[in-house]
Amino acid sequence: MTVRIKASVLLLALAICLIAGGFAIINRPTETPKAKEIHKIGVLMNGSFEDRSYTQAQYDGLTGAVRDTGIRLVAQDNVPVDDAFPGRVKNLIASGCEIIVCDNYMYDPYLIDLAAENPGVSFINASGTVTADNLSCCLGRLYQVRYLSGIVAGLQTKTNEIGYVLAYLTPETIRQMNAFTLGVRKVNPDAVVYMRHTDDWNDADKAAAVTAALLDAHSIDVLTQHVNPVTPLQVAQERGVWTIGNNFDNRELFADSYLTACVFDWEPFFRARLNDCERNRFIGKNYWGSLRTGMVALSPLTAHCDERAQQAVDEELSRLLDGSFDVFYGPIVDSHGTERVRAGENLSDEQLLYHMDWFVDGVVAE
Numbered sequence: 001m002t003v004r005i006k007a008s009v010l011l012l013a014l015a016i017c018l019i020a021g022g023f024a025i026i027n028r029p030t031e032t033p034k035a036k037e038i039h040k041i042g043v044l045m046n047g048s049f050e051d052r053s054y055t056q057a058q059y060d061g062l063t064g065a066v067r068d069t070g071i072r073l074v075a076q077d078n079v080p081v082d083d084a085f086p087g088r089v090k091n092l093i094a095s096g097c098e099i100i101v102c103d104n105y106m107y108d109p110y111l112i113d114l115a116a117e118n119p120g121v122s123f124i125n126a127s128g129t130v131t132a133d134n135l136s137c138c139l140g141r142l143y144q145v146r147y148l149s150g151i152v153a154g155l156q157t158k159t160n161e162i163g164y165v166l167a168y169l170t171p172e173t174i175r176q177m178n179a180f181t182l183g184v185r186k187v188n189p190d191a192v193v194y195m196r197h198t199d200d201w202n203d204a205d206k207a208a209a210v211t212a213a214l215l216d217a218h219s220i221d222v223l224t225q226h227v228n229p230v231t232p233l234q235v236a237q238e239r240g241v242w243t244i245g246n247n248f249d250n251r252e253l254f255a256d257s258y259l260t261a262c263v264f265d266w267e268p269f270f271r272a273r274l275n276d277c278e279r280n281r282f283i284g285k286n287y288w289g290s291l292r293t294g295m296v297a298l299s300p301l302t303a304h305c306d307e308r309a310q311q312a313v314d315e316e317l318s319r320l321l322d323g324s325f326d327v328f329y330g331p332i333v334d335s336h337g338t339e340r341v342r343a344g345e346n347l348s349d350e351q352l353l354y355h356m357d358w359f360v361d362g363v364v365a366e
Helices: 002-027 054-066 085-094 105-117 142-156 171-187 204-217 231-238 267-278 309-322 349-354
Strands: 040-044 072-076 099-102 122-126 135-140 161-166 192-197 222-226 242-247 258-264 286-289 296-298 339-341 363-365
Touching: 040 054, 040 085, 054 072, 054 242, 054 258, 054 267, 085 099, 085 105, 099 105, 099 267, 105 122, 105 135, 122 267, 142 171, 142 222, 142 242, 142 258, 142 296, 142 309, 161 171, 161 204, 171 192, 171 222, 171 309, 171 349, 171 363, 192 204, 204 222, 204 231, 222 231, 231 242, 286 349
Parallel strands: 040 072, 040 099, 099 122, 122 135, 135 286, 161 192, 161 222, 192 363, 222 242, 242 258
Antiparallel strands: 258 296
16 A cells, blocks of 8 residues: 555656646747857948938947847948949958848849849848848838828928928838828818928938928928938928928937927847847848837927827827727828728738829828
8 A cells, every 4th residue: 555655656746747847848938049140240321320310220220239249230331322232242241241231222123133142141121122032121110100290290380381301202202291191181181291302312402402492482380301311400490490300319409490200219120130040030021110019109299399299199199009090091082182092991011012102182292
């Protein structure tokens, strides 16, 4: 009898150990060991690392992602889109760069060929539109934040004339401008958004001249931009016009006029892609981070904003975050009065990314 009891106790103890061991395995951290070490990342960006806008926001995010990792950034800014670009990339790869990061859709034709020629290298192109097994493109759903900033502008304007300076007319820029205008008209159906474009992402003088001409032509009292230089904000502040920034929060530079800004946080994205590369899990796809991921955000409203703005923004932000609403839910009518999105419908990501070539009601293109 005693032997049987001891055997039972032993079996019970063994079972407990096996169960406990099972739980230990289940609860053990699942982080996969690094498959390879990343030593160098090549960075080629079309704008300036100190533009306090699109390029700097990405570069700051990338430097933050590699901080304390020992990974070296081999970085070049103000890189033109020309036939010398592939040679620049090849030189970086020859120097040992395992990842190449770029920031302009205009590099796409070159990058798709370079990715095919260098299957062991991972390529990331912000605002790009093409992918391959080792080539990803990425951007944030900044149109969601543009919509919120449009609400701020619509409540701020007293003349009901708002200015918008952008670089090129592409699905990306039109998408953001349309979203901004939908936000404006959500709270102020009488307001109009006047738009002019520069046909250049980085020409500061041209951006300033286009802004001045736009302000000369209309009684604009709120202005925003989708170009890299901040000169439109400078011109607007000098003329006593309220401003809304883009990509980067520059309130300290424009303290007399700044309302808010549509901003990026690139560091978590780049850290995640670096992790993918180290574990051989890089996927060639289009990453499009939303408000819910934290990749894009509206910067805190300044004291200049209309007292109604914070509550109005919070209400719409809540709907965007809980998924009950997105900016391009219908009904939406274009600038010619044609219904583009019916009630109860929403534009697909493919339509937003590649096919938006029309303006919503309230946009006046000049």
